[in-house]
Amino acid sequence: MAVPLRQVLRVGAYVVRQHMAGRKRYPLVLMLEPLFRCNLACAGCGKIDYPAEILNQRLSVQECLDAVDECGAPVVAIAGGEPLLHKELPEIVAKILARKKFVYLCTNALLLEKKLDQFKPHPYFSWDVHLDGDREMHDWAVSQDGVFDRAVSAIKAAKARGFRLSINTTLFDGADPARVAKFFDAAMALGIDGIMTSPGYAYERAPDQQHFLSRQKTKQLFRDLLARGKGKGWKFSQSPLFIDFLAGNQTYHCMPWGNPTRNVFGWQRPCYLLGEGYTKTFTELMETTDWDAYGTGNYEKCADCMVHSGYEAAAVVDAVKHPLKIAAVALRGPRVSGPMAPEIPLEGQRPAEFVFSRHVQDKMSALAHDKAARTKPDALADAAD
Ligand code: SF4
16 A cells, blocks of 8 residues: 555544534645746646746745644645745745644656755655656656656655655546556656556646546546556555546545645635635635535536546545445455446536636736835835726
8 A cells, every 4th residue: 555554544533533523524635835936847737827926926934834734634735836946845844744744745856856855754754756657758748858867866866765755647638558557567666655646637727728638538548557557566645446436436526625725826716726716714715615616517617627636535535434445446456347437417517717817917916016015105006006
């Protein structure tokens, strides 16, 4: 099992406590994005084309810790942008670990070898290296030659120093299951602790929409891939029931509150993938978001989504409620043939709303206001007009 036992037990106990307290919605993984700036410019990324003023913003150490405390999720995934560009990241990680949270630090690994000295192996800490396939597949996905080789070199260096490390692989439309299977074999041979995988999804900020997967294609791709992994000992750093869901064997409804996102705009509504408004506090996010308006079957933008940020929470909750079910899947692996679980009907979904630019404009106005306040108090009134 790639998820450490202590994490399984702590997260399981947390879920049980939430249920005993009668909470219907609660966070499991905080997605913390302390910056959007990146040292790559991948075609499938919706972050790095923000205006420079926004790319220059950073969450401070205190803002990151406040987010962790306010949210209370037992797991924190630090993403971005490229988190290693944030100068205070080692301090942020150390202080989150001191709060006994499990930290997954997502990175493209370009700076990993250089910065390894700034971090220490810890039972609650894992690197999560972005690697979308073999050399050709990955360098194509990140739109730059040589990145795969640097990531592999960094993975070896991190493992040699005793760090836990998973790779994070997004599968795009047109992925060849045989080739991805070979890549997973090679990745496991590097001595990594696990594989995180998710289908690419055409969320609204991603400029290269044509390479993302639809639900039916996703399920078939994962079945074809997992069939090739039988008996090979691939370890996934995700719930076995989430992998079973990707293979079309579970009907799960999205639980976007399970993976709330905090970034330089605030708390993102409703999820990591869609930006349909921001709140100042986590409580406001939970209490004022119309959660039933989102998820596959409820909203056109969610129709094809099977991404972990919406559905892994559903798998974790299912696992805690039905331990025998997860034990069976963990033991025999996901079923890769036969009928699939029923799909969620889309007839009742509401049409897409295109609200993206509003929060960018709001943030740009707020930054202009701050700048005016710093440089010329009289200009405040102008900026407010
Ligand atoms: S289905 Fe859930 S995770 Fe996917 S885009 Fe919609 S709200 Fe976000």
